[in-house]
Amino acid sequence: MIKKGTKAYSILHRKCPHCHEGEFYEDKNPYNLSTMSPVLKRCPVCDRSLHMETGFYFGAMYVAYSIGVAVMITVWVATLILGLDLSYWTIVFVIAGILILFSPFIYAISKIIWANLFFSYKGVEKTAEELQK
Ligand SMILES: [Zn+2]
Numbered sequence: 001m002i003k004k005g006t007k008a009y010s011i012l013h014r015k016c017p018h019c020h021e022g023e024f025y026e027d028k029n030p031y032n033l034s035t036m037s038p039v040l041k042r043c044p045v046c047d048r049s050l051h052m053e054t055g056f057y058f059g060a061m062y063v064a065y066s067i068g069v070a071v072m073i074t075v076w077v078a079t080l081i082l083g084l085d086l087s088y089w090t091i092v093f094v095i096a097g098i099l100i101l102f103s104p105f106i107y108a109i110s111k112i113i114w115a116n117l118f119f120s121y122k123g124v125e126k127t128a129e130e131l132q133k
Helices: 007-013 056-081 088-118 128-132
Strands: none
Touching (some): 007 088, 056 088
């Protein structure tokens, strides 16, 4: 279906954006609230850094915000399509409930989406350009 080498593969399988084989998170379970899906420093397979700079993953908040807005619009449109006659506050509480329930997953997935905006697939072996450094 989704081939290795595409950003969708890295995101859906939660693999290293450089090689698509190594793990991205120290703990793959986003609902382990004591750790909150920390990203590994380096990929265990290709040994490339998964952090461009200190605080790199703060930018993932932009992605999490846009996912939150997408969820909000989806729930609102779904209530319109299904013809549910819900009050304003009921819709607000449904949206808030969904966002709270899925926030650990959204937080985790936003980090790998953010990483895939900046890192591209290079394969496991170091490229000639990387070997010159
Ligand atoms: Zn890798």
